[in-house]
Amino acid sequence: MNSTDLLLNTPLATGFTLVSWWKPLLFLPPFIAWAWLIATVYDKHAARFHLPRERWNLIHMIAGLVAILAGVFLPMLIGLEGILGLVVGYAAFLLVLAIDTAAYPAVANKDPRVPEGHQVRLNLESFKEARAKKAEAKQAGTAELVVMGADKAKIPVPNRDTPEFAIRVAAEQALIKGLDIRASQIDIAPASRDGAYAARYLVDGVPQPGDTFSPQEAAQIIDFWRAAAGMDLADRRKPQTGFIRVMRAEDRTMEIRVSSIGSQAGLRLNMKINPAEAVRRTCETLGLFDTQLETLREITRDPRGIVLLAAPPGQGRTTTLYSIVKMHDAYTTNVQTLEFEIEDSLEGVKQNEFDRFSEDQDFSKTLRSIVRRDPDVVGVAEVPDKDTAAEATRADLERTRLYLSLRARDAFQALQIWARLLGDMELAARDLHGVVANRLIRKLCENCKVAYQPTPEMLRKLALPADRVQQLYKKGGQVLVKNKPEVCPVCSGLGYAGQEGVFEVYPLGAEERELLAQGNLQALRAELRKKKHISIQQAALRKAVEGVTSIEEVMRVTAEPEKKKKPAKPSPSPSGA
Numbered sequence: 001m002n003s004t005d006l007l008l009n010t011p012l013a014t015g016f017t018l019v020s021w022w023k024p025l026l027f028l029p030p031f032i033a034w035a036w037l038i039a040t041v042y043d044k045h046a047a048r049f050h051l052p053r054e055r056w057n058l059i060h061m062i063a064g065l066v067a068i069l070a071g072v073f074l075p076m077l078i079g080l081e082g083i084l085g086l087v088v089g090y091a092a093f094l095l096v097l098a099i100d101t102a103a104y105p106a107v108a109n110k111d112p113r114v115p116e117g118h119q120v121r122l123n124l125e126s127f128k129e130a131r132a133k134k135a136e137a138k139q140a141g142t143a144e145l146v147v148m149g150a151d152k153a154k155i156p157v158p159n160r161d162t163p164e165f166a167i168r169v170a171a172e173q174a175l176i177k178g179l180d181i182r183a184s185q186i187d188i189a190p191a192s193r194d195g196a197y198a199a200r201y202l203v204d205g206v207p208q209p210g211d212t213f214s215p216q217e218a219a220q221i222i223d224f225w226r227a228a229a230g231m232d233l234a235d236r237r238k239p240q241t242g243f244i245r246v247m248r249a250e251d252r253t254m255e256i257r258v259s260s261i262g263s264q265a266g267l268r269l270n271m272k273i274n275p276a277e278a279v280r281r282t283c284e285t286l287g288l289f290d291t292q293l294e295t296l297r298e299i300t301r302d303p304r305g306i307v308l309l310a311a312p313p314g315q316g317r318t319t320t321l322y323s324i325v326k327m328h329d330a331y332t333t334n335v336q337t338l339e340f341e342i343e344d345s346l347e348g349v350k351q352n353e354f355d356r357f358s359e360d361q362d363f364s365k366t367l368r369s370i371v372r373r374d375p376d377v378v379g380v381a382e383v384p385d386k387d388t389a390a391e392a393t394r395a396d397l398e399r400t401r402l403y404l405s406l407r408a409r410d411a412f413q414a415l416q417i418w419a420r421l422l423g424d425m426e427l428a429a430r431d432l433h434g435v436v437a438n439r440l441i442r443k444l445c446e447n448c449k450v451a452y453q454p455t456p457e458m459l460r461k462l463a464l465p466a467d468r469v470q471q472l473y474k475k476g477g478q479v480l481v482k483n484k485p486e487v488c489p490v491c492s493g494l495g496y497a498g499q500e501g502v503f504e505v506y507p508l509g510a511e512e513r514e515l516l517a518q519g520n521l522q523a524l525r526a527e528l529r530k531k532k533h534i535s536i537q538q539a540a541l542r543k544a545v546e547g548v549t550s551i552e553e554v555m556r557v558t559a560e561p562e563k564k565k566k567p568a569k570p571s572p573s574p575s576g577a
Helices: 003-008 011-016 023-048 053-077 082-108 124-139 163-180 215-228 290-301 317-325 363-371 386-394 411-422 425-430 456-461 510-517 521-530 536-545 551-558
Strands: 145-148 185-190 197-203 206-213 240-248 253-261 268-273 306-311 335-339 350-353 377-380 401-407 432-444 450-452 472-474 478-481 484-487 496-507
Touching (some): 053 082, 163 197, 163 268, 197 215, 215 268, 290 496, 306 317, 317 377, 386 401, 411 521
Antiparallel strands (some): 240 253
């Protein structure tokens, strides 16, 4: 055997038979596709949301190298030759690339810095849908949203050269601007005496100004959404409500509740985005501290009496009511609600909707008919008048638990309102077993919040211990990208992203009810403080110390509203006129 034959019969030479001129071509397409995905999607995504970009790039490089080595040398290591060796090596090569491709979205999508609408999704169906949308766009105008009306049928996009297409685009833009800043509610309403309209976006409970429209343009935008929701366009005075579904290219399908009502100034439009999801929470996710959650559980375990639920308008009263009602087992007990508008379906709960525009119904009488059916738990979304309060006290409260929702800033204001409705402090205190009050506080954006060291004077004013609080946080709104400040993509520059509740949970036993019956709220407050129950102000400060929110937000939420000054009486003129 000569030297040439010896070389060709070695295992290494057998491995080199894989490197024929056509075999590397099999490896190039998937490798190029993988490299394009890493460079144009994953790397930019990591940079945008301040994920560990360098670490991920190193992982991708190692994965690419391992894939190449596995494709070339794995057949030699296990002693496979020819086509079989090529197939095994090629499969190993694809497997390594696939694992690396799936690893980034699996980890990055769980990072709190990545909002839900900006998560990486590898879905072949989405590519097919995008291709279908492009085909449709060639036949008609282009639109960014897929709108499905009240009948769940897709509303076609008008041809580009028609006036209807311009209306469609304007209507979409009004909604898209709200989606981009994470608005939960969009209002389009008259804004000035000359008839001009303006959009207003509710973001984390705080209104943000939007674009202005001429009366004609606003009417066209409002009518587009009203028609999509199946409303009667001819009736411009009566309150109407409908539902539509909207899908954006990178987002999931959203349900939007569209409401309109006429006024002397003009027609008003309200759009609530995913209203059911907004109230779909459990008590464990509301923002309660552990001690408050345990106290709330003790209150719900008591099957008797009345518990007041209090919050200002738009501060999560419905969410709190739903969450507490769901703490009762609706399959072993008779649980019902009485609501003006059902926000979400509660499994196993009989939800009674009251038509506030009907002249044949009375809220207090509706409550009376419900409690006469011997329910175990009743959640009442509002106490609109004295008659409703009186009916609540007439129920069999030894066998029924009533949760009554009131518009109040805190627990003590709720107690005052409850006593004023009944006109009798002893009656108000008799069956009261607890008060739960809350407000919503904005959470600092995790992507751009800024740490700072508070001054001793600041800590002293806030009654915070200087030896325990070394650092607080404030809103940012900007991030550094290649050493250049840019608007934070998570919070859109607002500095806050999301809301959380701050609560006071007060159980009322015989001692507390006696103090309330005497009208001695100061003694009641002292008694609750002695038992170390947390107030809303204390809860908000603890959230700031934990870095959840800022001191500025605490002050905004807990500040007492300014009392309106009464206009001064004009002084009499010398003539006595």
